[in-house]
Amino acid sequence: MSAVSLAEPVPLHRGGTVLMRPTIIPGFRLTLGITVTYLSVIVLLPLAALAVKAAGLGFGGLWTALATERVLSAFKVSFGLSLVGAAVNAVAGLLVAWVLVRYRFPGKRIIDAFVDLPFALPTAVAGIALTALYAPNGWVGALLKDWFGMKVAFTPLGIAIALTFIGLPFVVRTVEPVLQDLPPEEEEAAACLGASRWQTFRHVILPALMPALLTGFALAFARGVGEYGSVIFIAGNMPGVTEIAPLLIVIKLEQYDFAGAAAVGMLMLLVSFAMLLVLNLLQAWMRRRHAR
């Protein structure tokens, strides 16, 4: 049978000049065609419409639409607080990943599964739940108000909490597998050489985890910048103080200011692109360092 096949070579699919390596597996043109068409219709074409709309303003128009105090502070709020949320997650996520990988305690697997809740819970639900918790008359909000006179909901702190919530799984999920695969020999060697546990962590474990930690941080950050549903309920939406960039887009749309909305959207998109690039570079770096 196989001899017959070898004697009569199966036609190779070259798929025009695009294919780099000939193969006998069929369906290249069809699947690539569907993929590219679908991608273009759903994602690329609409995004191009956005670019066209923003470009319609011209360079000067774009500048005047973007260089206002309100736009700048909305970007500051979105980026600054996403950074805060991602930073909290970097520390807490490392802690959670460490505890879940290294220690044994009852209910561990359930808790591990539970970490993904922010991925699965709709953002609007997270938004009203967090608001109900942290409003001055909520469970946590009332305590914080009575004990420290602190306000959380409707302040930047509230936004940071919402962004911490939605970014929570990223760091845990990127650090966990790396921590699991860390060869114990290095730690043993460090210990044998007389390093304390803290020194081992600081000089052996942490550097090995760093790429994963950074990736998780960047993912949480990127998610936070674009987040809308969970933030608007808890934010208070005060221009210049608690107004996030995505909300500003919605407000501009509501004011018939399509071009302005497109301009802000375009800027956010460019920033997303840049972050995506950084992320890919990070991941490539990670793969090189930890070629398994």
Added chain:
Amino acid sequence: MLSIRFRPLLVAAGVALAALGARAATTSEPILNVSYDPTREFYTEFNQLFAKKWQTETGEKLTVKQSHGGSGKQARSVIDGLAADVVTLALAYDVDAIADAGLIGKDWIKRLPENSAPYTSTIVFLVRKGNPKQIKDWDDLIKPGVQVITPNPKTSGGARWNYLAAWAYAREKNGGDEGKAKEFVQKLFKNVPVLDSGARGSTVTFTQRELGDVLLAWENEAYLSLQEFGADKFEIVTPSLSVLAEPSVAVVDSVVDRKGTRKVAEAYLQFLYTREGQELAAKHYYRPRHPELAGAQYANRFANVRLVTVDQAFGGWREAQKQHFSDGGVFDQISGAR
């Protein structure tokens, strides 16, 4: 082989999507009323009343669908193609904006009596029980330490009425000095900790999130809050001067002509001016245009306030919108200067 099996599937999916789109647009029976925030309760009841009347008169069953949101935002949706048969918005300018987009005839305001505003309202203050900050009039709102809750004038119709009422008050008090009025309104907005996008959002912020000392609210929204949360929690304070808010209604010509629903849409709006409509408006704390129709039980419901109109005080909505709420207008200047 692969391609032959795949293609019909794709085509089917495409056709299904297109068919859904086409069907949604040609369903002619139900009509859609696109309205602003605080009218939810009123139109819920009004729609049932009208549907009943329509059925007895024509024998046809009618569903009236509702959409609510900040007035400016709702107008935007209609301009973008939300197929509203009628719009019942917070102010004339938002209907003008739809008319400017060519969807409603430019003369819409003259088509129905009373500037196409079958009921009116005004702006009052809602304070917490006992009025702990002693808020009696507009001057008390700019005192340091008083937190004022109002929605965003850029997206909310009610907020624009709030803003203009404050402006009218300050200008009159300062002998017509526009500069002083601007200063006053600027101070007022410095006391605003949260700007929601619609009137309802602000009410939730004030009543539920317990933020702020005073809510600038539609009169009907303020009364509704008393009704929802009990008079033991809030009080209504009526200022010495306020603005006559005329929420506008109009048939969206391009939609009803396409759907063939002009007759029912016009009947719907005219029903607002009848005894039933006026009575229901009064019941929901809108000031009826014809109190005599609404009945004696509502005769003493509304406090006597000196009311200025936008036409008198600001030369009409287009002028007010351009000067105060357009991009780079006075509101942008004072909120940017915070």
Added chain:
Amino acid sequence: MPGEAHASRSTLVEPLWLRAALIVAALAFLGLFLLLPLTVVFVEALKRGVGAYWNALQEPDALSAIKLTLMTAGIAVPLNLLFGVCASWCIAKFDFHGKHLLITLIDLPFSVSPVISGMVYVLLFGLNGLLGPWLREHDVQIIFALPGLVLATIFVTFPFVARELIPLMQEQGTEEEEAAIVLGASGWQTFWRVTLPNIKWGLLYGVLLCNARAMGEFGAVSVVSGHIRGETNTMPLHVEILYNEYNFVAAFAVASVLALLALVTLAAKTVLEWRFGHELAATRRGG
């Protein structure tokens, strides 16, 4: 020698008190940020008793929101499934120029703010958009109707299935498929009999995540919905509306259905990871 080994062992594991403290700290963090928000949803929903909760879900607008959500996900998820299989087939089984660009573009919707995902369709299909006037002429309503909701949902859930399948199929290589083809199987037979059994759990995993996001999406659909009660409000949008109508019990009741859905998703996902972990992509095997 044993003494030395013992010494090095004690420096390899943290002291008991530290371990306990770290565990408590991690659990406290997760409790505060995950468990408490989830609990508050159910507590608020049941505040006025089971009767009020049940009534809130029986309300016609709530029912139509549930129906609309199911319908939207029911169209968006299969389309993304089809796309995901095609994309991963051509990316994993072939080497071609521009492959990395294609992978990056497929990932793109993840890094676009949901609000922008909705806005692009308004700019395209709105009455003032590029295609708006033409659509109006032909009496086709895209935004403020089901097709718009579906499109926005497809956009935000675009990468889920492809992203799950691409690494999985790359890992599995092409030998089995090549063998099948050499033995005379058609492409279609090869896919059904060889590839699909290998990827079925990964596929299910991707669909699960895709579906959860599709049913829960808020920002993107909010921009294209038009918020017509009983017609274009999906469940998350209905939650917002009820919340703005002071109807907190009903808002949290509908929210609790979505929260239950999230829990079911998590449970199903965990079961998949535990039982069929070896048949999922390497990125999923870690936990």
